[in-house]
Amino acid sequence: MTKPLVAEFRDAESLLGAAVRLKREGHQLLDAFTPFRLPELDGILAAKPSRIRHSMLVGGLAMAAFAYLLQWYSSAIDYALNTGGRPLNSWPVFLLVPFEVGMLAAALSGFAAFLWNCRLPCLHHPAFDTAQFERASQDRFFLLAVQTGEEERSASLRELLMHSGALAVREQGS
């Protein structure tokens, strides 16, 4: 398998047009790098839904349950102090702390799941070696595609990218 090609586009519409065309022609689209979110890419790249929200739900509920158990154990078992005849397991007020820390734990779990899903932190990546790639975070749109077959196909991928309005087509990392 040869090196993937990175095509640079001036705007989102050219990138989306090229991506649709490449897909129709049977080329393999690997990724796109854009300065802002393009929801249209999800369908073209056949993205699978992430499981970030599942992690948040599990993390939040687990922490909330832990906080409630801690309050119950400390007030009803380990340090049972009768304050004005209130029930030792004062559940209505014991819901406040679990709610707060549960929300925090959900957020932290979500962040951890996000990093895991995106494989971040990753301070170095081959894409960064591509010329002009610093503009992917500013004003240019990059498409990463690879040819899976023989050499002639490679030439056709490069041509196709150029014909689709790419400003430049380079091998990744050059």
Place this chain on the structure above:
Amino acid sequence: MSAIASAPAIASAPTNPAHPWIAAEHASYGEVTALVADPILLRTAGRRWWIAFGVSGLFVVVTLVAIYVLFTEGIGVWGVNSTVVWGYAIASYVWWIAIGSGGTLISAMLLITRQRWRASVNRFAETMTVFAVSISGLFPILHLGRPQYFYWLAPYPNTMLLWPQWRSALVWDFWAILSYLLFSILFLYVGLLPDLATMRDRATTAFGQAFYGAFALGWRGSAHHWRCYETLQITLAALAVPLVVSVHSIVGLDFAASLMPGWQETIFPPYFVVGALFSGFASVIILTALVRWGLRLEAIITVHHFDAMAKILLLASIVMTCSYATEWFMAWYAGAPADRSLVTFLFTGSSAPLYRTQLLFNCVLPQMLWFAVVRRNVSFVVLIAIGINIGMWLERILIIWNTLSHGYAVSLWRLFYPTLWDWALLFGPVGLFVFFFLCFVRLIPAVPMNELRKLCREEHVA
């Protein structure tokens, strides 16, 4: 690098009705990026910034001295007494955390409701939250008689074999503020990631590249990154709204869970949440005007932004007024003598002028926002917002003063007279906030550049 637009070519054109949120006929992605990033990366701070920095630095010193005096002398240096046991510290605590809550509500609610104009204001609303909540978290510690033991609020294995009292409002506050502060920092940071990558890629110095590069965590802007980012950001926003409501309800419960007249009201939690939205939006309006002027962002912060925020302010003012009216009505309708006596005291007692000022700033003056002419005049909107912030602080101090100095036992009625150190800890932290905020605008982009670029595409100006 040279090919990238460096000087902002988008002028602050008169507002274009076709693109209400961007005051320019044409604004390329490179230009809007440069508009936000260049003041930080290429330009020096400038004289105005240094003057503000120096003045706010003085306030920081005042704050530190006031805290030092408080810690060495005890809370007797304040005007609190055995009747009015809470004073400026708790009023400021509620005021600051309300401003923080407002910042989160604005950012999160506008994200969930897909308000595109959010792009220009959400970053400093979130930053405001982090600083305001940090400052508010100081006050409950400061107001303790023995602040050195504040960590007893946390459950940890200790040689005394003690546990926190989970039924105490102080313990709720501890967890609410802690969770909320960490949550806000995370929410701000997640939103910042793509912008930190932009800063990394535009930085001209090795230090800048390393600094922003480390915090950008290697963000590449890949389609997969963006998808996960969006999922996380929207879910965090959806969590942020109930979290803020709960945090500020807990602040309301600090009062409502007591037995005092004027405090023991079921309306307190929602009434506090609306107050938070009210003063939070007012603070964002003041900061928006300052950032717009200081960073010359007239092109991306237009009068339409002020118009939209002023409408929310008006709505919050009406709900606030209804809340006050409900309090008066319930005192009369329920017929409890202590409650009726308290409402009479509000209007005729020693703090009546302050109470009338509060009603003027919170209920009457905001009614001017019914008129589009006023909403579209930045100076007017800012003046009303400053009034609201003063009015909301007065509301908090009066909730404390009036109820505590006019409780059930007539023999205990006493007033609160603020001392120098009360004033120092009222105004000092305002300077501390400004100090933090000035550091923020020189370090991180005050406006989310990735959302601006998206806005440019949606508004067809790119």
